[in-house]
Amino acid sequence: MIDKTARIFVSGHRGMVGSALVRRLHAGGYANLLTRTHAELDLTDQRAVHACLDQEKPDYLFIAAAKVGGIQANNQYRAEFLYQNLMIEANLIHRAHLAGVQRLMFLASSCIYPRDAAQPITEDSLLTGPLEPTNEPYAIAKIAGIKLAESYNRQYGRQYVSVMPTNLYGPNDNYDLASSHVLPALMRKAHEAKQRGDAEMVVWGSGTPRREFLYVDDLADACVHLMQQGYDGPLVNIGCGQDVTIRELAEMVMDVVGCNAKIAFDASQPDGTPRKLLDVSRLAKLGWRASTPLREGIARAYAAAPFHS
Numbered sequence: 533m534i535d536k537t538a539r540i541f542v543s544g545h546r547g548m549v550g551s552a553l554v555r556r557l558h559a560g561g562y563a564n565l566l567t568r569t570h571a572e573l574d575l576t577d578q579r580a581v582h583a584c585l586d587q588e589k590p591d592y593l594f595i596a597a598a599k600v601g602g603i604q605a606n607n608q609y610r611a612e613f614l615y616q617n618l619m620i621e622a623n624l625i626h627r628a629h630l631a632g633v634q635r636l637m638f639l640a641s642s643c644i645y646p647r648d649a650a651q652p653i654t655e656d657s658l659l660t661g662p663l664e665p666t667n668e669p670y671a672i673a674k675i676a677g678i679k680l681a682e683s684y685n686r687q688y689g690r691q692y693v694s695v696m697p698t699n700l701y702g703p704n705d706n707y708d709l710a711s712s713h714v715l716p717a718l719m720r721k722a723h724e725a726k727q728r729g730d731a732e733m734v735v736w737g738s739g740t741p742r743r744e745f746l747y748v749d750d751l752a753d754a755c756v757h758l759m760q761q762g763y764d765g766p767l768v769n770i771g772c773g774q775d776v777t778i779r780e781l782a783e784m785v786m787d788v789v790g791c792n793a794k795i796a797f798d799a800s801q802p803d804g805t806p807r808k809l810l811d812v813s814r815l816a817k818l819g820w821r822a823s824t825p826l827r828e829g830i831a832r833a834y835a836a837a838p839f840h841s
Contacts, residue, residue: 534562534592534635534759541566541590543575543624544597548704549639549697552752553594560756566590576616581623585631592759593628593636595621595677599670603736603804605711606667617673625680629690635764636692637755638681640674642744642769642810643667644696652811655696655767664805678767691764695755698771698810701829702748703836714778715745718785719834726791733786733793736801739779744771744809747829750822757820771810772822778803788830 534540540557544550545567557565566588573584575597585593599616606613621638628636645653646661658678663671681692705716712720718735725733754770776784782795812821824832834840 536561537564538562538591539564539566539588540592540594541585541588542594542596543568543620544595546704547596547598548700548702548706548748549751550594550596551704552702552748553596553755556749556752556756560760575623576619578619578623582627582630585624585627585633589631590633591635593624593633594755595624595636595638597624598639601706601711602713602717603666603802606670607802610669613667614669614673617670618676621673621677622680625677625684625692629684629688634691635759636681636690637759638677638692638694639755640678640694640696640767641670642696642698642771642808643671643805644674644678645808647805651807652773652809653769654811655769655814658767666802666804685764693758693764694767695758696767696769696810697751698744698746698769698808700746700748700751702833705748705833705837707837707839714743715781715785715830716833716837718782719789719830719837720839722785722789722791722793723834723837723839725793726789730793732796733791734796734798735778735782736798737778737803738799739782739795739797740777741803741805742775742777742807742809743781744773744775745781745826745829746770746772746822747824747832750824754815754820754822758818761818763818768815768818769810769812770815771812772826773810773812774826775807775809776826784827785830788827788834
């Protein structure tokens, strides 16, 4: 159990994951939280990151900051996704060590696993096969972060943990149709189709890929659970252990939004990985399971969406 007065730095606190971590930590009685906006601290600036961590010397660091996006953004801005994520994690992990930060949690992504990994995907599937080409740069950056954290543990005895969230959604998600992930994009598309009274709503791909979705506040709860336990073992998958097809997801979103348009699939657009379901047995053995059903989570996320009034 971490003392309630511990200095906890949450990087990326304005993003979907970071803001959920802040909510969960505050709810747990942790009041001494350290945060910086991008204007206050550019995490790709090595000197600025070094100065900040040397000054603050947190007891615990959550690395939730990242450049993220959906298939289109990952494919279009490959260089930026690789470079910016490498810089953010390298600056934070390296300087945390030099500043004497003993405990750190690095949030990676389930896209680190091979495209055709056996389902559900276990943590030891890492580096056993080729990655999904559409998000390979992002995945490579995250794999580098995991290995960097592992290396400081092995060489210097640090307690730097990496966790692998599945697809996330919830408050403060990105609803920009040019860069968002599939679930927020579907919510916005369905909302706008309903507002216009459209007869049809186009969904990218064939509708057959299967995806797992976790409400972001569940992720934050899992991360704090591991923090409080003092977990310092190998990487951990964080998910709900269930998946749905993109067709089923689109239908669920349409039902929540109240949109009666017909769904039309554009098979000329990429599907991405055929299936990506995480094996969450390691996390279950550590005493945590997800608690938010998908439909309930979608309804909560839709109610909080900035375009929904």
